[in-house]
Amino acid sequence: MQLLVIQRILGLLLVIFSSTLLPPIGIELYYQDGSVLPFVEAFILTLVGGIALYLPVRNQKKELRLRDGFLVVVLFWTVLGIFGGLPFYLSEAPDLSITDAVFESISGLTTTGATVIVGLDDMPHSLLFYRQEIQWLGGMGIIVLAVAVLPMLGIGGMQLFRAETPGPMKDNKLTPRITETAKALWFIYLGLTVACSFAYWVAGMGLFDAVAHAFSTVAIGGFSTHDASMGYFDNTAIELIAVVFMLLSGINFAIHFGAIRNRTLRPYWRDSEFKAYISVLAVVSVITISYLQINRTFSSTTESIVTGLFQVVSIGTTTGFTTAEYYSWPGFLPVLLIYVSFIGGCSGSTGGGIKVIRILLLVKQGARELKRLVHPNAQIAVKIGKKPLPEKVLEAVWGFFAAYFAISALMILLLMASGLDLETSFSAVAACLNNLGPGLGDVGQNFASINDFAKWVLCLAMLLGRLEIFTLLVLLTPAFWRK
Amino acid sequence: MNIIILGAGQVGSTVATELAREEANEITIVDKDQAILSELQDRLDLRTICGNGSYPNILEMAGADDADMLIALTNSDEINMMACQIASSIFHTPTKIARIRSSEYLRNPDLFSPESIPVDFMISPESLVTDYIHHLIEHPSALQVLDFAGGKVQLAAVKAYDSGPLVGHAIKTVRQHMPDIDMRVAAIFRDGQSIKPSAECIVEAGDEVYFIAAREHIPAVLSEMRKLEKPIKRVMLAGGGNIGGQLAALLEKDYQVKVIERFAGRAKQLSGMLDSSIVLLGDAADPDLLTEESIESMDIFCALTNDDEANILSSMLAKRLGAKKVMSLINRPAYVDLVESGLIDIAISPHQVTIGTLLAHIRRGDVVAVHALRRGSAEAIEAIAHGDKSSSKVVGRSIEQIKLPVGVTISAIVRGDEVVIAHHDTMIESEDHVILFLTDKKKISDVERLFQVGFTYF
Numbered sequence: 029m030q031l032l033v034i035q036r037i038l039g040l041l042l043v044i045f046s047s048t049l050l051p052p053i054g055i056e057l058y059y060q061d062g063s064v065l066p067f068v069e070a071f072i073l074t075l076v077g078g079i080a081l082y083l084p085v086r087n088q089k090k091e092l093r094l095r096d097g098f099l100v101v102v103l104f105w106t107v108l109g110i111f112g113g114l115p116f117y118l119s120e121a122p123d124l125s126i127t128d129a130v131f132e133s134i135s136g137l138t139t140t141g142a143t144v145i146v147g148l149d150d151m152p153h154s155l156l157f158y159r160q161e162i163q164w165l166g167g168m169g170i171i172v173l174a175v176a177v178l179p180m181l182g183i184g185g186m187q188l189f190r191a192e193t194p195g196p197m198k199d200n201k202l203t204p205r206i207t208e209t210a211k212a213l214w215f216i217y218l219g220l221t222v223a224c225s226f227a228y229w230v231a232g233m234g235l236f237d238a239v240a241h242a243f244s245t246v247a248i249g250g251f252s253t254h255d256a257s258m259g260y261f262d263n264t265a266i267e268l269i270a271v272v273f274m275l276l277s278g279i280n281f282a283i284h285f286g287a288i289r290n291r292t293l294r295p296y297w298r299d300s301e302f303k304a305y306i307s308v309l310a311v312v313s314v315i316t317i318s319y320l321q322i323n324r325t326f327s328s329t330t331e332s333i334v335t336g337l338f339q340v341v342s343i344g345t346t347t348g349f350t351t352a353e354y355y356s357w358p359g360f361l362p363v364l365l366i367y368v369s370f371i372g373g374c375s376g377s378t379g380g381g382i383k384v385i386r387i388l389l390l391v392k393q394g395a396r397e398l399k400r401l402v403h404p405n406a407q408i409a410v411k412i413g414k415k416p417l418p419e420k421v422l423e424a425v426w427g428f429f430a431a432y433f434a435i436s437a438l439m440i441l442l443l444m445a446s447g448l449d450l451e452t453s454f455s456a457v458a459a460c461l462n463n464l465g466p467g468l469g470d471v472g473q474n475f476a477s478i479n480d481f482a483k484w485v486l487c488l489a490m491l492l493g494r495l496e497i498f499t500l501l502v503l504l505t506p507a508f509w510r511k
Numbered sequence: 512m513n514i515i516i517l518g519a520g521q522v523g524s525t526v527a528t529e530l531a532r533e534e535a536n537e538i539t540i541v542d543k544d545q546a547i548l549s550e551l552q553d554r555l556d557l558r559t560i561c562g563n564g565s566y567p568n569i570l571e572m573a574g575a576d577d578a579d580m581l582i583a584l585t586n587s588d589e590i591n592m593m594a595c596q597i598a599s600s601i602f603h604t605p606t607k608i609a610r611i612r613s614s615e616y617l618r619n620p621d622l623f624s625p626e627s628i629p630v631d632f633m634i635s636p637e638s639l640v641t642d643y644i645h646h647l648i649e650h651p652s653a654l655q656v657l658d659f660a661g662g663k664v665q666l667a668a669v670k671a672y673d674s675g676p677l678v679g680h681a682i683k684t685v686r687q688h689m690p691d692i693d694m695r696v697a698a699i700f701r702d703g704q705s706i707k708p709s710a711e712c713i714v715e716a717g718d719e720v721y722f723i724a725a726r727e728h729i730p731a732v733l734s735e736m737r738k739l740e741k742p743i744k745r746v747m748l749a750g751g752g753n754i755g756g757q758l759a760a761l762l763e764k765d766y767q768v769k770v771i772e773r774f775a776g777r778a779k780q781l782s783g784m785l786d787s788s789i790v791l792l793g794d795a796a797d798p799d800l801l802t803e804e805s806i807e808s809m810d811i812f813c814a815l816t817n818d819d820e821a822n823i824l825s826s827m828l829a830k831r832l833g834a835k836k837v838m839s840l841i842n843r844p845a846y847v848d849l850v851e852s853g854l855i856d857i858a859i860s861p862h863q864v865t866i867g868t869l870l871a872h873i874r875r876g877d878v879v880a881v882h883a884l885r886r887g888s889a890e891a892i893e894a895i896a897h898g899d900k901s902s903s904k905v906v907g908r909s910i911e912q913i914k915l916p917v918g919v920t921i922s923a924i925v926r927g928d929e930v931v932i933a934h935h936d937t938m939i940e941s942e943d944h945v946i947l948f949l950t951d952k953k954k955i956s957d958v959e960r961l962f963q964v965g966f967t968y969f
Binding site: 094186201203204205206208418 | 513537538539545552553556557558574
């Protein structure tokens with residue numbers, strides 16, 4: 029472990045992160061409806077904290093090793109979760125405790141979108157903007173951003189990159205140089221955000237709301253500037269635009285890259301993960317809309333279709349915007365939607381959950397076992413596209429799946445032990461681990477009412493979900509710390 | 512530069528490591544073995560593609576569409592040629608370099624032209640290594656002998672020994688001993704570090720002294736620097752593979768050559784190929800065989816098998832049994848440092864030899880040769896100066912006027928057939944071949960820029 033090198037990078041990253049507190053200061057000076065003080069204080073604290081870490085070890089310029097990469101990423105997300113909570117803690121309205129401030133900040137950075145703040149409509153613009161901004165930064169990954177702007181991370185950057193990007197296969201670089209790859213990803217991300225803001229604005233949102241919601245849509249986050257979330261606008265066009273951009277952001281960015289570079293849509297149809305992703309969402313939408321129709325939940329068919337589609341895509345991609353109180357929908361629908369969020373977005377996207385590719389691989393493996401029962405001597409390769417996958421990847425997927433459910437079971441038990449009911453515990457853990465946002469029961473609208481212990485457990489769940497469990501879990505193994 | 516490398520074997524990985532270190536290069540490496548690729552991916556900032564490098568779809572995945580250069584280094588000549596052909600026909604890759612090992616192809620240089628097989632440069636590691644060893648045998652007191660400007664100028668390295676005539680004297684005394692020979696000490700390495708060779712610098716025992724002189728003066732300078740060694744007569748080569756066979760064929764005219772080969776089939780083949788050499792069937796690490804073949808009277812023993820460990824051990828054995836000088840092929844850089852200070856006189860790193868030649872094709876600014884010295888910690892470069900005083904940063908200036916980066920010195924200039932050893936007031940003219948010496952590899956790109964002609968000129 030090269031602790032000094034890690035400290036240096038950590039300090040540097042904090043210094044970079046401190047600059048994200050500047051835009052809210054600008055917003056505050058423009059709207060003048062809150063206080064500029066919390067942001068200025070947080071900016072100074074973060075900057076000084078970063079410099080204090082960096083300066084003593086600024087000459088430690090060794091390459092990062094694989095292990096260091098894990099530690100940097102986990103430490104960074106944890107430290108950032110805490111520093112990111114400073115503005116929430118320091119501001120007077122809303123008056124949040126440390127627990128709530130950290131919860132809100134981690135929820136933002138991990139693109140979960142679970143909130144403890146009630147009365148968003150009356151909050152100062154600066155604070156609202158800050159929430160959206162950290163979601164946006166967390167979406168593509170702050171470390172990926174750091175790799176893009178700091179060429180000195182070099183090969184070490186690859187270790188960080190791998191620890192942060194989601195999906196089972198992480199060696200597929202878009203370009204030979206890691207810095208260029210990170211830049212390409214951020215350009216696509218930025219492009220989607222600009223397009224989304226523009227579309228929202230044209231469809232009737234105010235400029236502030238348009239940009240703020242574009243941030244959380246493209247990041248698959250789910251924070252909104254209104255308590256009623258997307259439902260506040262009550263505008264079909266906006267909802268459909270949101271559906272399109274949530275879908276786009278849930279696709280592997282490598283495929284966007286291929287499509288843009290070759291100016292063709294072929295990469296999409298060639299990708300089996302994309303096809304599975306669209307199929308799952310389509311099937312669940314049809315089921316949801318039909319069931320809503322049968323139960324006459326909404327008065328008009330159009331409303332059923334638009335609301336059903338919006339809710340399925342929002343929850344299926346793990347965004348977590350709401351236009352209706354889906355947690356009070358009839359029958360099995362709420363639980364079905366929570367299940368879909370376990371599948372989540374594609375690998376290499378900003379979405380959360382287990383990722384479509386892993387589910388696809390599990391299904392294919394299941395099919396292989398069935399075939400083996402019929403043909404005991406058959407050699408059957410599990411393929412994605414037309415390429416057989418190495419057994420190593422398959423084993424890793426199983427390991428991931430097992431860990432995912434073991435962790436969620438453990439956390440549900442912890443929440444129930446803290447006094448929450450089953451529905452709330454189950455949905456809260458699912459909503460946080462999948463980086464979804466809203467749950468069912470007591471956490472249907474927000475997470476303000478649950479106890480502090482549960483919030484800390486859920487903070488951990490959100491980090492585990494964003495870093496895909498193993499990156500964080502590996503730090504808990506003795507082997508990691510052995511010299 | 513966007514470079515695709517095919518084959519992640521020893522040469523391929525070394526080239527990739529070398530090139531990926533420079534920020535301006537974007538490297539994609541293709542190989543059939545995923546395990547090697549994963550290992551490279553962990554170590555270097557490059558992209559890897561698993562598959563057969565001559566398939567168009569694999570080349571496309573590797574980004575052949577906008578690649579500036581294809582370097583085919585797989586162990587199959589045919590795949591390398593095919594890949595160059597495909598890169599040329601489908602992707603119009605500007606520069607294509609292929610490793611061609613078998614001399615059957617090399618015998619027909621017309622084969623490789625844009626019309627037939629579009630390979631721009633061929634490199635044949637075996638021939639390069641053979642030539643390199645040949646030079647060392649010709650100049651027995653040198654550690655390394657390198658050609659510049661088609662062999663008109665040579666750079667040679669000697670080790671200063673305690674009793675030698677060099678130790679304890681300032682560099683300028685060497686020149687006083689040989690007033691009619693123009694030479695220049697380019698660099699001195701002491702304990703692996705380079706020290707600036709000023710005229711007052713006093714040579715210590717164990718120093719490696721690099722000097723540059725016209726080819727015909729090299730033997731005279733060498734004998735001045737080292738006590739006269741008896742000329743080489745008897746050479747024993749352990750390992751009759753590609754390199755061993757070629758080398759024996761080159762040497763057998765002037766020396767008495769014995770080749771030891773383990774495999775009966777190959778030994779038989781060799782005996783057919785060679786005329787006056789004696790081919791011995793057996794193990795080079797067998798002391799009885801070596802004694803039987805009077806190892807103690809051998810002037811040079813060369814271990815040339817593919818196996819580093821076998822080479823090192825058999826050379827050490829030969830040295831103990833009385834061979835005057837032993838050389839060994841060693842691929843792993845870590846081993847080279849281990850053995851060169853001890854029992855083995857000269858360790859030859861085939862990769863360094865190959866890469867020097869390869870890098871010369873990759874460098875910009877009319878760099879025609881790049882040779883690694885001291886296992887790559889320093890480099891000697893040959894570059895051609897173009898343009899005139901206004902467009903070039905070097906032409907029309909004397910050496911002291913040129914703004915050379917720190918750690919770079921100009922050692923010699925070749926103008927037509929004339930060799931000019933550099934002095935502070937030597938003027939550089941257009942079309943001069945300038946030989947520079949770098950002690951810091953990072954300065955290579957600065958040197959490249961120095962020799963690029965200003966764009967305004969065109």
